Each structure stands twice: as C-alpha cells, then as structure tokens.
Amino acid sequence: MPKSSEDAVRDVIGTVDRAWREKHFAGLDECFHPDAVITGPDYVEYARGREKCAASYREFASNAAVLSYTETDQVLRTWGTTAVYTFSWNMEYQREKGPRREAGTDELVLELSEGRRQVIFRHIYFAPMGRR
Numbered sequence: 001m002p003k004s005s006e007d008a009v010r011d012v013i014g015t016v017d018r019a020w021r022e023k024h025f026a027g028l029d030e031c032f033h034p035d036a037v038i039t040g041p042d043y044v045e046y047a048r049g050r051e052k053c054a055a056s057y058r059e060f061a062s063n064a065a066v067l068s069y070t071e072t073d074q075v076l077r078t079w080g081t082t083a084v085y086t087f088s089w090n091m092e093y094q095r096e097k098g099p100r101r102e103a104g105t106d107e108l109v110l111e112l113s114e115g116r117r118q119v120i121f122r123h124i125y126f127a128p129m130g131r132r
Contacts, residue, residue, distance in 0.1 A: 005078045008117045009110055013085060016119070019054075020061045021069070029054045033113050033120040040124050053119070065094040081112035102126045 003011070012031045018024040032050040040046050047053045074087040085108045092101045104126030111120045 005083065005117075006076055009076060009078065009083045009085060012110060012117050012119065013108070016057065019057045021066060023061045025054075025058060025061075028057060030116070031119055033111060033118040036118070036120050036122075038122045038124070041126065043123065046124075053122070063095060067092040067094060067099065083110040083117065084108070085110070 015027045015031050019028045029050055032053045034050045036048070036050055036053045037045060038047040038053050038056060047056045069091045070089065072088045074085070076083065076085045086105065088103070088105050090101075090103045092099060094100075104124060106125075107121075107123045108119050109121040110117045113120070
C-alpha cells in the first residue's frame with residue numbers, strides 16, 4: 001500500500017529527529033530541498049541550501065549532549081504538495097559553556113519535490129531560559 005502524505009512527512013521528521021537526537025545521519029541530506037532555508041527569531045537566516053541545513057543538525061548533534069527534551073502541541077497539516085508541521089518544545093542540553101535550558105516552537109514546511117517530501121523551510125523560535 002502506498003504511503004499517505006502524512007506518513008511521508010512523518011518519515012522525514014523521523015529521519016531528522018534521529019540525526020540530532022541519536023547521531024544517526026543516514027538519509028539526512030535527502031530530507032532537505034536543495035534550496036532549503038532555516039531561520040531563527042526575527043527570521044534571521046541560519047542556513048541556506050541542502051548541505052548547510054543538514055550540516056546544522058550534524059553540528060548540534062556532534063557538539064551538544066541533550067539532557068532532556070519534550071515536544072507538545074504537534075500539528076501536521078497537508079495540502080497537495082505542501083505540508084506544515086508545527087510543535088512546541090523544551091530542551092536542556094550541555095555544550096562547552098555548561099548546561100542550557102531553552103523552550104520554543106518550530107515550524108517545518110515540506111514540499112513534494114524530487115519524488116519525495118523534503119523540508120524547504122524551517123523557522124525556529126526560542127527563548128533562552130538561562131543556565132542551570
């Protein structure tokens with residue numbers, strides 16, 4: 001049975017999550033559209049292009065230890081070739097300068113491209129909650 005549009009989106013999200021949570025990078029690059037963009041607060045551009053977007057996940061996974069992570073309010077909407085996945089998150093992680101706690105929201109826009117769903121846009125909003 002062919003995958004539903006929602007299942008295809010969830011497969012991409014699963015691959016991306018495994019990359020930064022488990023350092024399992026197989027298939028990560030293919031999750032991003034060649035012209036993908038990641039933005040942060042005030043829509044400041046963090047990364048542009050498939051390779052740089054995937055590299056941003058590899059960098060975090062390689063240089064941070066996630067101590068705790070929760071997601072809530074997940075909503076997936078699909079329209080033909082477009083899908084939007086939004087969620088709220090809370091995370092505590094360790095980097096060189098000590099533990100950090102952050103909370104925020106994410107919005108992933110996926111497009112049906114090259115015969116599969118790919119992230120074309122990610123917007124991250126986060127508000128640092130301070131050090132432990």
